[in-house]
Amino acid sequence: MRASTAVLFALVLTFCVLAEPAEDNALPARLAADEYNIVIDAGSSGCRVHVFKLTWSGRADGLPDVDWPAHTKKKINPGLSSFEDNPAAAGASLEPLIKFAIAEIPPEKRASTTVRLAATAGLRCIRIPR
Numbered sequence: 001m002r003a004s005t006a007v008l009f010a011l012v013l014t015f016c017v018l019a020e021p022a023e024d025n026a027l028p029a030r031l032a033a034d035e036y037n038i039v040i041d042a043g044s045s046g047c048r049v050h051v052f053k054l055t056w057s058g059r060a061d062g063l064p065d066v067d068w069p070a071h072t073k074k075k076i077n078p079g080l081s082s083f084e085d086n087p088a089a090a091g092a093s094l095e096p097l098i099k100f101a102i103a104e105i106p107p108e109k110r111a112s113t114t115v116r117l118a119a120t121a122g123l124r125c126i127r128i129p130r
Contacts, residue, residue, distance in 0.1 A: 038101045038115045040094060044081040044123060049074050049097035051104045074100045080119065084126045 034055050041048045051072035054064040076096055083090035098115075105113055 034109070036105045036109050036113045038098075038105075038113060040097055040115070040117045041120070042080045042094075042117055042123070043120045044079040044125070046075050046077040046079050047094060047097060048076075049101050051101050072101075072104050081123050081126055 034053055037052045037054065039050045039052065041050070050068065053067040055067065056064050059065070074097060076093070078093075080090050080093070083093065094117075101115075102110060
């Protein structure tokens with residue numbers, strides 16, 4: 001399974017739990033409108049940001065329609081594991097990704113957009129001072 005497919009699967013699975021249509025198949029008010037999600041895949045060799053648009057259309061299976069256009073993805077190097085000796089710089093290194101993602105989201109949706117940071121196995125190699 002490609003990493004991008006795994007990220008999409010995890011995102012959809014998360015929202016499956018949130019999608020609890022009422023008995024009359026109406027959507028809960030919090031899910032009645034489009035929503036945006038930002039997922040930062042923080043790998044050891046680089047970090048990628050993905051912007052997803054979820055449309056809750058009242059499908060019988062309770063799942064949203066996911067819009068993942070090609071232009072809503074950006075990658076930067078190096079990965080977070082390269083900041084082992086300077087953790088403060090790790091956060092600053094993600095700034096271009098955040099700025100890119102924000103520009104992809106309509107201004108009226110930005111305050112309600114969820115941001116998730118997912119770190120991969122490469123970060124397990126980092127020494128944690130005791």
